[in-house]
Amino acid sequence: MLHTLLAERFHLVFHLETREMPVYDLLVAKGGTKLHEWKEGDPMPGFGTDDRPKYVDRGTVQHLADVLSTAPTVGRPVLDKTGLTGVYVFYVVWDPDEEFVPAMLQQLGLSLESRKGPVDCMVIDRTEKPEAN
Numbered sequence: 681m682l683h684t685l686l687a688e689r690f691h692l693v694f695h696l697e698t699r700e701m702p703v704y705d706l707l708v709a710k711g712g713t714k715l716h717e718w719k720e721g722d723p724m725p726g727f728g729t730d731d732r733p734k735y736v737d738r739g740t741v742q743h744l745a746d747v748l749s750t751a752p753t754v755g756r757p758v759l760d761k762t763g764l765t766g767v768y769v770f771y772v773v774w775d776p777d778e779e780f781v782p783a784m785l786q787q788l789g790l791s792l793e794s795r796k797g798p799v800d801c802m803v804i805d806r807t808e809k810p811e812a813n
Contacts, residue, residue, distance in 0.1 A: 691808040696800055703797040704754065705761040706745045706790055714789035715741075715768040724769065735772040735784065744770055748792075753781055757799050758792065 686692040718724075718738055737747070745760040774783035785791055 693806040701799040704758045704792040709791045717766040737770045
């Protein structure tokens, strides 16, 4: 729908292509994963009431990789290479003077490994100034 709007309003013409770019592989850390699998019907666990920042979510590891891909502190696509296929509860607490990503990786038993890999990119071929409303 967004592509249609941009094409109509700005006469946007684009194509998709795959390029080699810096990425992170999301892997199970050497000590093993600390993720807790969630099954349909399981209640969400209680997470305490302290004032520290928290990240609470439920989903696949691919979902977590997608969230990390959009995090400004990560700055590049994150590819799920864990091999984990279940649905998990993600619960991370960190102190305000700590960075989120290292705390998250340590608490969930995951790691990020830098490399170059294929990334799908939208390449803009042409656009025009929109007409007045």
